[in-house]
Amino acid sequence: MLILVVISITAAVLLLVRLLMLRRELGRITEQLLRYNEQLTGKKIDVALFDHRLEALAEQINLQSNLIVEAKAHRKRIENELRQAMANISHDIRTPLTSIFGYIQLLESESITPEEKLEYVTIVKNRTRRLQALLNDFFELSVIESLDYHLKTEKLEMTYLLSNILVGYYDSFNERNITPNIRLPKENVFVYADESAVRRVIENLLVNTIKHATGQVEIRFERQRETVDLIIVNEAKELAGSDISLLFDRFYTADRTRSTQGSGLGLSIAKSLMNKMGGTLTAEQSGEKLTMTCRWKL
Numbered sequence: 153m154l155i156l157v158v159i160s161i162t163a164a165v166l167l168l169v170r171l172l173m174l175r176r177e178l179g180r181i182t183e184q185l186l187r188y189n190e191q192l193t194g195k196k197i198d199v200a201l202f203d204h205r206l207e208a209l210a211e212q213i214n215l216q217s218n219l220i221v222e223a224k225a226h227r228k229r230i231e232n233e234l235r236q237a238m239a240n241i242s243h244d245i246r247t248p249l250t251s252i253f254g255y256i257q258l259l260e261s262e263s264i265t266p267e268e269k270l271e272y273v274t275i276v277k278n279r280t281r282r283l284q285a286l287l288n289d290f291f292e293l294s295v296i297e298s299l300d301y302h303l304k305t306e307k308l309e310m311t312y313l314l315s316n317i318l319v320g321y322y323d324s325f326n327e328r329n330i331t332p333n334i335r336l337p338k339e340n341v342f343v344y345a346d347e348s349a350v351r352r353v354i355e356n357l358l359v360n361t362i363k364h365a366t367g368q369v370e371i372r373f374e375r376q377r378e379t380v381d382l383i384i385v386n387e388a389k390e391l392a393g394s395d396i397s398l399l400f401d402r403f404y405t406a407d408r409t410r411s412t413q414g415s416g417l418g419l420s421i422a423k424s425l426m427n428k429m430g431g432t433l434t435a436e437q438s439g440e441k442l443t444m445t446c447r448w449k450l
Contacts, residue, residue, distance in 0.1 A: 177201040181210065188217065241290065248283040252276050289417040296424045303346035303428055310341045310350075310380060310448075314373055317354050324362050325369075332369040341373070341380050343448045349425045353433070354382065356418040357444055361386055379447045388442035396435045396442070422446075 177200060187193045196217065197210040255272045258264065264272070295301055315336060325332055361369060365386035372383040400423040419433075426433040431448045 173201055174203070174206070177203070177206060181206070181213075185213065244286055245283065248279040248286070252279045252283070255279075289421065293417055293421050293424065296421060296428065301428065303349050303425075305344050305346060307342055308345055308347055308350060310343055311336055311373065312340070313347070313350065314354065314382065317351060317358070318371070321355075321358050321362065324358075328362055328365070330362065330365060330369050332371050335370075335372045335374075337373060337375055339375075341375050341450075343380055343450060345429045345431075345448060346425075349429055353422045353425050353446060356422040357382075357384055357446065360418055361444075364388065364390075375450070379449055381448075382446040384444045385441055387440050388437065389440045396437050399435050400433065 180200065181197055184195070184197050188195065188197070196214045199206045199210045255276045259269060259272050259276075318332075318334060361384055366389065367387040370383075370385040372381075372385075374381050374383065400419050423433045426446060429448065431446065434445050434447075436443045436445070
């Protein structure tokens with residue numbers, strides 16, 4: 153009987169000690185979390201008491217802390233991009249508007265000749281078209297990236313579709329004295345995608361290539377094991393040392409990637425459409441060669 157009493161007392165004492173240690177450890181964890189939340193330290197929660205449940209709790213708290221940090225960083229990045237976007241949009245719209253207004257003032261002058269009047273009217277029309285294209289592209293990109301934007305998926309014969317699009321740019325390549333090396337598969341290659349979106353992606357890439365390419369241009373359409381790839385390779389000396397991933401950023405403002413003849417949003421629109429179709433659009437640079445790769449799943 154005495155032995156049972158001693159065992160009971162010992163067990164009670166051990167349980168009490170365990171509870172006191174748990175209580176002290178919970179207080180320690182709370183203090184660590186308080187210091188972390190008040191940004192007094194960047195140290196994550198650690199557990200001094202060996203207990204699986206406390207360790208699991210600390211691990212989940214640290215995981216949640218990481219998620220909060222990532223969310224804050226993402227929000228800050230979005231806010232910075234939004235501020236940059238507003239600055240870029242303001243600049244890109246203000247530039248043609250200022251020019252249009254200036255030439256309208258010249259047209260109001262009574263001293264201009266008919267030839268000058270015709271020249272100014274032509275310039276105003278061109279600036280207006282530029283502004284219209286800019287606004288249309290901004291609107292299109294915002295629509296594409298909205299959650300309500302859906303594509304119509306259908307079975308497309310890509311070899312024929314690509315050939316048809318390339319023919320339409322024959323004169324544009326000629327005007328730039330570019331003879332593209334085009335390699336297409338002989339067999340029919342089918343993918344499930346939105347035809348208008350595919351056309352827009354390919355056309356935007358071709359327009360960008362024609363606008364910026366120098367020297368040899370290589371266009372390949374290749375069937376892989378599980379994908380089909382459209383690969384465009386051209387010389388891009390002016391991009392040497394640049395962060396190529398920024399080419400698809402609508403807020404990228406490097407002068408070498410902007411053009412007075414377009415909105416500069418062509419690649420952003422193409423990438424957004426590829427994402428909507430479940431495909432990818434990537435860019436790589438090797439030396440002076442820029443490689444754009446569109447990839448659709450078969």
